Amino acid sequence: MTDALELRGLSVSYDGTTALSDVHLTVASGEMVALLGPSGSGKSTLLHTVAGFHAPRAGEVWLGGQRIAGPEGGEPPERRGVAMVFQNYALWPHLTALDTVAYPARRRGLRRSAARAEAMAILERLQVAHLAHRRPSELSGGEQQRVGLGRALARRAALYLFDEPTAHLDTHVRGVFLEELLTRRRESGSAAVYATHDAEEALGVADRVALLAAGRVVQVGTPEEVYRRPVDLWAARLTGPASVLTGPAGEVLVRPEWARIGGDRSAGIADVWFRGPHSDYLLDTPGGRLLVREPGSPRHRAGDSVTWTLLESWALHGDVTSGQRSSSPAGPE
Amino acid sequence: MVVAAALVVVLPLVRMARTAWIEGSGQFGDVISRPGLGTTVTHSILLAVAVTVLSVPGGALLAIALRRPDVPGRRLLRLCVLLPVLVPDFVLAYSWLRSYGRAGFTDDLLGVTWDGIQGPVGVTVVVAVNAVPLAYVVTAVGLATRDEPALERAARVAGANAFTVLRTITLPLMGPALAAAAILVFVLTLGTFAIPQVMGAPAGFATVTTRIYANLSRSSDPAAFVEAIMLALLLVVIAIMVVAPADQLLGPRLRATRSAATDPAPTVGATARSGRWISTTITGYLLLTVGLPLVALVATAMTRAVGLSPTPSNWTLDNFRAVITIRNQEALGRSILLALAAASILVVLGACVAALERTRFGRGTGTLVMLTFVLPGSTLAVGLLITYGRWLSDTALIILLAYLAKLWAVAHRPISGAVDRLPPDELSASRVSGASLVVALRTVVLRPLAPALVAAWLVCFLTALHEVTMSSLLYGPGNETFAVVVLNSAELGQVGRTAALSVLMTLLILVPAGLCWLVIRRLDLRRAMTRGVVDD
Numbered sequence: 085m086t087d088a089l090e091l092r093g094l095s096v097s098y099d100g101t102t103a104l105s106d107v108h109l110t111v112a113s114g115e116m117v118a119l120l121g122p123s124g125s126g127k128s129t130l131l132h133t134v135a136g137f138h139a140p141r142a143g144e145v146w147l148g149g150q151r152i153a154g155p156e157g158g159e160p161p162e163r164r165g166v167a168m169v170f171q172n173y174a175l176w177p178h179l180t181a182l183d184t185v186a187y188p189a190r191r192r193g194l195r196r197s198a199a200r201a202e203a204m205a206i207l208e209r210l211q212v213a214h215l216a217h218r219r220p221s222e223l224s225g226g227e228q229q230r231v232g233l234g235r236a237l238a239r240r241a242a243l244y245l246f247d248e249p250t251a252h253l254d255t256h257v258r259g260v261f262l263e264e265l266l267t268r269r270r271e272s273g274s275a276a277v278y279a280t281h282d283a284e285e286a287l288g289v290a291d292r293v294a295l296l297a298a299g300r301v302v303q304v305g306t307p308e309e310v311y312r313r314p315v316d317l318w319a320a321r322l323t324g325p326a327s328v329l330t331g332p333a334g335e336v337l338v339r340p341e342w343a344r345i346g347g348d349r350s351a352g353i354a355d356v357w358f359r360g361p362h363s364d365y366l367l368d369t370p371g372g373r374l375l376v377r378e379p380g381s382p383r384h385r386a387g388d389s390v391t392w393t394l395l396e397s398w399a400l401h402g403d404v405t406s407g408q409r410s411s412s413p414a415g416p417e
Numbered sequence: 418m419v420v421a422a423a424l425v426v427v428l429p430l431v432r433m434a435r436t437a438w439i440e441g442s443g444q445f446g447d448v449i450s451r452p453g454l455g456t457t458v459t460h461s462i463l464l465a466v467a468v469t470v471l472s473v474p475g476g477a478l479l480a481i482a483l484r485r486p487d488v489p490g491r492r493l494l495r496l497c498v499l500l501p502v503l504v505p506d507f508v509l510a511y512s513w514l515r516s517y518g519r520a521g522f523t524d525d526l527l528g529v530t531w532d533g534i535q536g537p538v539g540v541t542v543v544v545a546v547n548a549v550p551l552a553y554v555v556t557a558v559g560l561a562t563r564d565e566p567a568l569e570r571a572a573r574v575a576g577a578n579a580f581t582v583l584r585t586i587t588l589p590l591m592g593p594a595l596a597a598a599a600i601l602v603f604v605l606t607l608g609t610f611a612i613p614q615v616m617g618a619p620a621g622f623a624t625v626t627t628r629i630y631a632n633l634s635r636s637s638d639p640a641a642f643v644e645a646i647m648l649a650l651l652l653v654v655i656a657i658m659v660v661a662p663a664d665q666l667l668g669p670r671l672r673a674t675r676s677a678a679t680d681p682a683p684t685v686g687a688t689a690r691s692g693r694w695i696s697t698t699i700t701g702y703l704l705l706t707v708g709l710p711l712v713a714l715v716a717t718a719m720t721r722a723v724g725l726s727p728t729p730s731n732w733t734l735d736n737f738r739a740v741i742t743i744r745n746q747e748a749l750g751r752s753i754l755l756a757l758a759a760a761s762i763l764v765v766l767g768a769c770v771a772a773l774e775r776t777r778f779g780r781g782t783g784t785l786v787m788l789t790f791v792l793p794g795s796t797l798a799v800g801l802l803i804t805y806g807r808w809l810s811d812t813a814l815i816i817l818l819a820y821l822a823k824l825w826a827v828a829h830r831p832i833s834g835a836v837d838r839l840p841p842d843e844l845s846a847s848r849v850s851g852a853s854l855v856v857a858l859r860t861v862v863l864r865p866l867a868p869a870l871v872a873a874w875l876v877c878f879l880t881a882l883h884e885v886t887m888s889s890l891l892y893g894p895g896n897e898t899f900a901v902v903v904l905n906s907a908e909l910g911q912v913g914r915t916a917a918l919s920v921l922m923t924l925l926i927l928v929p930a931g932l933c934w935l936v937i938r939r940l941d942l943r944r945a946m947t948r949g950v951v952d953d
Contacts, residue, residue: 135574161573174571178589187585191576239575 086149088113088243088275089134094143096126096133103129104299106143111243111275118286119279120310120322121296127279128171130296131245134277135168136161148242162191167239167274169265171248173228175220181207182216185234206234210264226257233265237272244269244276250285262289283323287311295319311339313398320400329371329397336397340364340377345384347393356382367392421766425822426789429800430653436803437646451644453623458651461625464541464613465606471545473599476552477591480560481583482699487692494699496934500707502550503930505883507611507904508919512710513543514616515717515916522713525726535620544612546706548605552598559594560587601791604656608793610886615907625652626886629795633802633890646803649796656791711923717916736917745902745918749925751813752882752899759820760828760878766821767828767873771836790826794886797822802891813896819887824880828873835869868940875933879926899925 089111096104104126111117119127132138134145136152136159145153147166152159167188175184185203190196207213212230220228229249236244249265250258266289269276280286286293287307295302295310303315314320317328320337327338351367351374363382367374367390376392384390482488483495501509514534516522523529533539568590572582610626618627625648632645716727718736725731774782789797801819809815839862847857885900892901903922906915 132570135570137570137573160578161570162576162578164574166574168571168574170567170571172567174567176568176571176586176590178592187572187577188575191581235571235575245574 086113087111087146088115088148089277090146091130091134092144092146094130094133094145095141096129096138097141098138102141102299103138104133107299107301109294109301109304111277113242114273114275115291116269116276116278116289118290118293119277119296120281120283120286120293122281122322124298125296126299127281127296128247129299131168131247131277131279134164134243135166135245136164165239165241166243166245167236167241168245168247169229169232169236169249171251173220173225173232173252175223175228175231177220180217180219181212181223181231181234184220184231185238187235188239203234203238206237207231209268210234210237224257225253226261229253229261230264233261233268237268240272242274244272244274246276246278248279248281250280250282287323293323295322297322314400317400320398325375325377327372327374328400329369329374331371334399336399338374338394338397340375342394342396343367343374343376344393344395345376345378345390347391349392349394351390351392353384353386353388353390355386356384358382365390425801425818425825426792426797429797429804429822432804433646433650433796433800437643437650451640453628454644457623457625457628457648460537460623461607461652462655464537464544464609464624465603467541468545468548468606469599469603471541472548472602473552473556473595475545475549476554476598477556477595479549479553479699480557481587482695483557484560485692485695488699489693489696490700491696494696494703497703497707498553498699499550500703501546503879503926504707504711504923505611505885505900505903505919505926506547506609507615507885507900507907508714508883508923509547509707509710510543510612510615511907511915511919512714513539515912516710516713520723522709522716522727525724535616537617537622540613540617540622543616544606544609547609547612548602551605552602555598555601556591556594559591559597600659603659604791604793607652607656608795608886610795610889611904614904626793626795629799630889633799646799649793649799652793652796656793657788660788660791714916714919714923717912718920720913723912736913737921740906740914740917740921745899748897748902749899749921751896753925755813755817755820755898756878756881759817759824759881760874762821763824763828763877764832764870764874766825767830767832768870770825770829771833774833775836786826786829788826789822792823794819794823794884795890798887798890801887811893811896813892813898816888816891816896816898819891820877820881820884823884823887824877827880828877831869831873831876832866835866839865868937871933871937871940875930875937879930883922883926 087110089109091107091109094104094107094109095102107126107130109117119130121127129138133140133153134147139157140153140155142155144151145158147164152164176187179187182200182203185206186196186199189199189202194202204213204216207216210230210233212227212234215223215227215231220231223231229252232249246265250262253261262285278286278289287310290307292304293307293310294304297318303310303319305313310319311323314323314326314337317326317337320326325340327340329336329338345365349369351369353365354368354373355366357364358381362377362379365376365378365382365384367376369392374392479498483491483498485491488494504512514521517529517531518524518534519530519532521530523531531539569582569586572586573579577585608626609624610630613622613624614627614630617624618631623631629645629648632641632648717723719732719734720727721731721733721735770782770786798819801815801822805815805818809818843861843865844857847861848854852860883900884898885904888898888901889904892898897905899918899922903915903918906918
């Protein structure tokens with residue numbers, strides 16, 4: 085079966101700066117791949133290159149087994165058959181929700197009435213049919229993004245591109261919208277690339293996760309893989325909280341739930357944070373500071389002496405400090 | 418502020434209406450039946466309609482074309498399309514005559530002349546060329562205030578090709594800006610004077626503005642004076658009839674809250690050929706409308722006599738020597754002083770209104786000031802003349818007063834726009850950091866406003882420098898401005914000298930414009946650098 089998307093050694097630069105360099109990535113048919121990286125790492129550039137808004141400086145873009153872009157240029161966006169949901173919604177201020185969702189069908193050559201009927205069905209499925217005749221300025225952020233999602237669904241594409249679709253949504257709207265997006269994507273059976281800077285979101289939505297740093301793919305794997313076996317400390321910190329302990333076998337990575345309070349090792353508690361469903365303890369151990377996560381409310385206070393157990397650890401390849409990349413030294417959250 | 422507006426705008430209008438009422442009641446029949454009056458009004462309205470129809474689509478096309486990043490030399494072209502409005506309008510008109518008219522440049526070199534150039538068609542074309550930059554600026558700003566690139570990309574990825582995007586997204590979104598441009602061009606054309614005077618009057622094509630000028634400057638007939646006042650009032654009535662409903666309809670939509678002056682990124686599939694084609698077309702247009710006429714103007718100024726071919730053997734500087742008289746130098750100095758004074762006072766006035774319209778008390782002042790802009794210059798001049806002429810008619814002060822009244826909005830607009838774009842939190846942040854209001858204004862508000870203040874000053878200075886509609890009505894013996902000198906010279910038919918004066922006038926505008934543009938770009942550049950550019 086052909087891959088929905090294949091990037092072969094893709095390099096993109098604009099305004100004199102290199103935004104992507106030598107990116108290799110495949111997205112299988114029906115698969116959802118999350119692009120996880122800090123802002124400025126090239127996530128948007130990658131999506132916009134696939135959509136046809138940037139031309140590669142080197143490398144190729146293949147969609148559904150067809151080469152659609154290379155250094156010499158490529159197909160224009162409207163002939164690539166991809167759908168996109170934008171971070172800032174990108175809804176047209178002069179069109180109602182109904183006409184916005186009907187837009188892709190009109191471009192397929194449908195008559196206005198047929199396109200509107202199809203759009204109405206999509207809006208109903210997204211439970212926003214009552215907003216059909218409103219313009220973007222009369223919609224809330226969550227409603228706007230639902231219309232944006234509706235427009236993407238109306239495209240009937242084999243590949244969806246999601247460019248941080250929840251970035252501008254309030255926390256409580258976010259979860260509901262994300263669930264809707266995932267359900268509809270699954271129904272459509274299409275492949276998708278989901279760009280985000282939120283590790284929880286990336287690990288939760290995707291079949292596989294690609295970590296992006298300064299325009300390079302650092303690691304690709306299932307959410308389990310990138311979380312439990314990160315290639316370096318930078319990748320570890322990007323995918324979640326992590327502590328580094330120095331032991332006899334060298335430096336190891338410990339996730340907060342890989343250790344437990346109580347056991348045969350002793351430590352002092354440097355700090356405690358109550359987080360609602362769980363509590364975080366920062367332990368002073370002989371090997372270094374260790375973040376431990378326990379369910380429930382705090383049972384110890386800073387300054388207490390406790391014992392602890394190491395359940396799991398991951399040996400970092402090579403020197404830890406050299407594996408550390410520029411930004412986000414995500415300490416205990 | 419309100420008092421100042423009342424003194425320079427409202428009082429003259431009231432005085433005019435009163436004079437027309439008192440003087441006109443007896444002679445109304447006489448005035449109305451004067452020969453050619455109806456034709457004149459029709460000419461003005463038809464001219465305004467034709468110019469609007471020609472220049473708004475032209476300006477919009479330029480705005481769309483010059484947004485494409487793949488147009489070679491785009492940065493330079495964006496500046497050059499403003500040239501027709503930088504060159505004084507009477508110079509533009511005169512240089513077209515010298516270029517395409519009988520015994521002009523193309524006649525000498527190729528034997529090609531355009532006989533219709535003196536008359537309605539020529540006037541329409543040159544006024545339209547003069548109005549295109551304005552239509553371009555209004556629509557380009559309209560395009561930039563929305564987040565167009567993302568909206569257009571959304572349409573492309575939804576399956577629309579470049580042309581469909583233009584038809585279904587870009588043009589509908591430009592609607593309000595196009596309407597605003599059309600209204601502005603219509604009203605300004607209604608008040609345009611110099612081009613019809615230079616190109617139309619010799620061929621017997623009269624508009625309301627040229628008739629007012631003829632009535633006031635040549636005739637001692639009291640009925641002519643009353644007619645001038647009535648025509649001036651008529652111009653205001655037409656202007657307000659066009660502007661008022663439009664402002665009601667478009668006002669809220671034109672006030673943009675967001676400014677995203679970004680260009681669409683190059684889209685894959687756009688051919689480099691079309692970019693070059695656009696660049697070539699615009700360059701050709703500029704060469705025909707400004708380049709060749711200006712060359713013809715310089716050639717005329719440097720050639721010994723009309724009719725001689727502009728070859729080196731016929732070159733001379735006699736025309737320039739002849740126009741450097743003490744009287745002309747005084748006029749030049751007077752023009753520069755007037756423009757300096759007007760621009761400096763206007764920036765302060767404009768900033769005051771920008772501040773005042775943001776208070777509860779002065780919300781309407783911005784609109785009031787905007788109205789002065791659409792007030793035809795001829796009307797303002799007539800009003801000022803009958804209100805203050807008694808005391809000020811022999812001084813240049815009355816001209817200064819006219820500049821202040823006419824250009825107030827020109828100064829107010831960019832400053833107000835820049836204040837709108839100031840992030841509201843920056844002032845608050847400065848205050849909570851311990852700055853008093855005055856210190857906060859000085860440290861965090863004035864600096865980002867600097868480019869707008871300089872731009873406002875520059876536009877006022879340049880406009881005042883080449884203003885001729887009001888100056889030609891208000892000047893008295895011994896206090897004419899340089900622009901009036903050029904206009905009078907053209908009317909006397911001194912071809913070589915007029916050309917020489919026009920060249921000097923153009924240099925007078927273009928040199929400071931170029932210098933100030935560098936300053937503004939410097940200011941803008943430094944701001945852009947301190948802001949930092951974040952793009953993911």
